Amino acid sequence: MTTNGVALSAPLGMLAELTHRCPLGCPYCSNPLTLDKRADELDAATWARVFREAAALGVLQVHLSGGEPAARRDLPEIVKAAREAGLYNNLITSAVGLTPQNLAALSDAGLDHVQISIQDSDAASADHIAGYKGASARKRAIAKEVVNLGLPLTVNMVVHRVNIGRVQAMVELALSLGATRVEIAHVQFYGWALKNRASLMPTREQVEEAVRQVELLRAKHQGRIVIDAVVPDYYARFPKPCVGGWGRRSLNVTPAGRVLPCHAAEVIPGLEFWNVREHSLADIWRSSPAFVAFRGTDWMQEPCRSCARRDRDFGGCRCQAFLLTGDARAADPVCHLSPHHAMVAELAADRKDAAYAYRTS
């Protein structure tokens, strides 16, 4: 199927941001600086309809996220609806706000997988980063409950300048909690992380050492735990194929029902997002102006337009291109072929140990 001459593929994954409410204050939160209000959140029945439409469209996995999804009392009902729609449901949680009781209810409702964020292997540092005293202990306790229930556990560790030296201890922590998968996710600089960039930015040497450690740990723990690493793109030569290509593999629904090609897309001015309250998900995927805007390669400028890698990395990230160059159609400046590439090295060198600007709601 094509629209405007661009091949339309079926999305595989959907990020369902159930709420922007969260008890933590992580300074790299990927939520926008302006959060959706509780009163505007979609109700469980609307989510159930969206899940059915998503499955019909080809979505296989739904990532129930936030904010903190456990801040919603109707979370078991939402999990059940996702499962009934045939979706693989993955809970992305801070674990703060979850209890063994409501975790068991989620398991009974058909939860497939749980991903818990842990801010550092050092508990005091983790609590400082989260801006929440006691968070680390609660997360570890809930992680063990997840494993006791027989659910597969992923531990997500976001790494940045103060904790990047502890990659080995992080993987060992994940193993000790019974996780079968750990994500070493270098901070990506959008939203709150962009605001805190100078405090979070690692050095090139730190990043290279972390990459080396991950390789060693993968070999050491092969067959026991899967280690996925998200590389920090400010030190890359080529850009990441952001969201697998705009409007190509995934979509994101905000708490208030706006459908975005990626969670940061609202930073790009002039994009028109449609809402699941007014349109079917299939219509939005196919025809909403925001999805059409950067789908395919027709929107590209040089150096992307004639680049041999244009169908592989899709020009990188549209949001980053806009945030750093002011033009969402430009090549992602982390690409060494971008005329703005030198600026990225300057921004990476701008490091200051300032107090975090914690995410606030």
Added chain:
Amino acid sequence: MMNGSAMQVSEVSRPRLPRGVRLAHNEAQGGWVLLAPERVFKADAITVEILKRCTGETTLAAIVDDLAATFAAPRERIHTDVVQLLSGLAEKKLLDLG
């Protein structure tokens, strides 16, 4: 870099998909897929036939016998294919060898 005997499939293994790993059929994606934490794998017809038999009840030997009979194929070859698929999946934590 194989990590010792944990990944070895034997004739008496009773393989099964662990919780959090599911076979699913999706029309819009053109057929069968294996769904796992943050991963999706297209499952071809042979993979589906093998995985449908990985119930945790049936031994590897019985699975191979069944496949060889159903598809009138040499047991040796089926055995090689099944062991290769299952140990690869176990390595990725997508299968319990039981």
